[in-house]
Amino acid sequence: MNRNLLLILGIIALTGCRSNKDLQLWYDSPAGIWEATLPLGNGRLGMMPNGHPSEENIVLNEITLWSGSEQDATNPTASEYLPQIRQLLLEGRNDLAQELMYEHFVCGGLGSGYGSGADIPFGCYQVLGNLHLDFAGTEYKEGSYQRSLNLRKALARTEFEDHSREYFTSFAHDVGIIRIKSKKKTHIVIHMDRPERFTTAVENERLVMRGTMTSGVEGVQGIPYVAKVAVRSKKGNVVFAGDSIVLDGMKKATLILSAATGYFSDDPEKHCDTLLQNALDKRYKRLRKDHIRAYRRLFDRVSLQLGPVNDLPDIPTDERLSASGTKDDPGLDALYYQYGRYLLISSTRPGQLPPNLQGLWANTVQTPWNGDYHLNINLQMSHWLAEPGNLAELHTPLIDFTRALVPSGATTARSFYGAEGWTAHVICNPWHFTAPGEYPSWGATNTGGAWLCQHLWTHYMYNPNEKYLKEVYPVMKGASEFFLSSMIREPSHGWLVTAPTTSPENAFYMPDGKTVVSVCMGSTMDNQLVRELFTNTSLAAVILGIDSVFCEQLQEAVQDLPPHRISPEGYLQEWLEDYRETDPHHRHVSHLYGLHPGVQITPSATPELARACEKTLERRGDGGTGWSRAWKINFWARLHNGERAYKLLKNLLSPESTYPNLFCAHPPFQIDGNFGGASGIGEMLLQSHEGFINLLPAIPGAWPGGFFQGMKVQGNAEISCWWKKSTVRKVVLNAPEGGTFTIAANGEQTTVTLSPGEKIRLRFPLKKKKAEQE
DSSP: OOHHHHHHHHHHHHHOSOOTTTTEEEESSOOSSGGGSOOEESSSEEEEEOOOSSEEEEEEEETTOBOOOOOOOOOTTHHHHHHHHHHHHHTTOHHHHHHHHHHHSSOSTTTTOTTOOTTSTTOOBOOOEEEEEEETTOOOOTTOOEEEEETTTTEEEEEETTEEEEEEEOTTTOOEEEEEEEEEEEEEEEEEEOSSSOEEEEETTEEEEEEEEEOSSTTOEEEEEEEEEEEEOSSSEEEEETTEEEEEEEEEEEEEEEEEETTTOSOHHHHHHHHHHHHHTSOHHHHHHHHHHHHHHHHTTOEEEOSOGGGOOOSOHHHHHHHTTTSOOHHHHHHHHHHHHHHHHHHOOTTSOOOBTTBTOOOSSSOGGGGOEETTTHHHHTTTTTTTTTOGGGGHHHHHHHHHHHHHHHHHIIIIIOOSSOOOOSEEOTTOOOSOOSOHHHHOOOOHHHHHHHHHHHHHHHSOOHHHHHHHHHHHHHHHHHHHHHOEEOTTTOOEEOSSBOSTTOOEEOTTSSOEEOOBSSOHHHHHHHHHHHHHHHHHHHHHTOOHHHHHHHHHHHHTSOOOOBOTTSSBOSSSSOOEESOTTOSOOGGGTTTTTSSSOOTTTOHHHHHHHHHHHHHHOSOSOHHHHHHHHHHHHHTTOHHHHHHHHHHHSSTTTBOTTSOBBSSSBOTHHHHHHHHHHHHHHEEOTTSSEEESTTOOTTOSSEEEEEEEETTTEEEEEEEETTEEEEEEEEETTOEEEEEEETTEEEEEEEOTTEEEEEESSGGGSOOEEO
């Protein structure tokens, strides 16, 4: 028999036939909590139905529905006291420096309101509203109920007895759709509300909810918003009265939801009406077909299978989640990866805001931590999946957001530090808040802008394009200028360091062993971020053939940055001095930024530092918040330890860290853990940050066979890989714009050069078969 045919048959035997539920979340009862409802979104508009038979509640969201407004957060006394704060740090009197910062080196105004900013200028991301569907006399028998979310089609369904509902937020027509079908005539009352600042009425055969968010500033109007619901039906009676729509004698009806705010639109009412009417002009089948086609253009780029699909447990997702703690479930792992991609596709799109701490979804007025943009890992973690997950265009909202921060960041740099360029600290919002937070213990870190610039560079590395690089270079240069003009030299070695700063949200004991402080100079994460920023900016300048003198300044400054330091106990130091941290198991592991997502530490290039990272992770432990566990998956994957990475994945996929609908639990819900966990799965299978394509660098024993198709590597190439018995058997590489790529697998390595549009197939072991090129 032909060898190729044998290989194909072997792969078929390994993977089995596709199951209808391999990419589906499903449950046998209605959602009892919000974190069990099923998230739908098209990058702007969100819905979360609870699937209750008689009292359906659908939570509504719109990505720009924020309270608050732009504010002047400068502090006139900050720059005046900065020299004194720095002098105290240079003298090792961090506690006194921190006290002075609490008095003088914080943002002007109320900052984030200590995470409760709904009614102040900082603002808060808020629920748009609740769409209530009350069904008279609707019941179901035990065993007849199912609700589900199909990731292949971005469709949710509720089914019981002779009744069904289908929901989606259209990627093609930008509206929400609810399709109701029943074999019996049904009486339905529809109304819409939210906790505050709204009115509802019936106008022109539409159910309408309007309101205006608070700006937090007296005399300044906040964002206006509007949501409208229309009904399409052929039989039965539709009555519009008061603040409700009543459907009577109905067997089939389609509800269409449209919403808009004044954040991007000058006329949200008109925008809302246009979208609604366009959808009303189309039949349901057309709306559904258009939606699925538009969605799948993104989702279908990547396929992943981590074991035989015919072995998938046929139990509800929440039960499957609980069972995975005692038995490996590779199918759940693959589902979780694709769920991460689904959530990213659903929570952002070009021209909109990036996903916030909860992505697109919120069910309250005061969302935890304002649902804001935390720049000391959370916003960045939410985008680790974008490039390797073949969703590069979903990186662009963050890139646009970063560029929009520059004017505010320049004001912050000048007013707080007397520095050039621009900077951002820890907390941020759509109003471009860049000042230090109200608590220096967490709000003093000033490398938020530097970390954002890493994403500008990463996007270029995956999609080399000089036109794009020329557009973002001024942003990178401005961030570099800030540090060049604001860093000081510490006294022991003359190194250039940030001051004042922190290692995000962590604290340490002063030499007396009793005094606890957070403020320091030159934290390890800061050093790594600045080193990476200077290096990437100078590389960009070289590529563009500009700024040679500035480029030399950056390269010289890199030589003066503090090196990584290993403690006598063998772990990587978090601070310039080997301070004893107050919490050895702290959720942040910021000093390992250079391992991931940075590229400064690798097992091959810096083995001693890699071992120090292992020691650090052992000290930190495998616990932590949901997103912290997710980050640790990525760390262990970069260390090529698949079993430890998989242990962290199982810790993440536990009821302690994951809600019934697979939302990540901080707790409460934070979506960065979903994206970070999915990124970690990708890192276990594929890495390209070292300048070559590394296949299965951290494959665990739980995934002995499987395949992925369509993942991306740096240099703008798509790669697919099939493996059996943890050994790569077949690889397909496609480079739309050509290029030279080195591929490593099974201890073998080969380099191939592709012309634009060329595809290459490799069989492993390489010595048995030459590459086939098309």
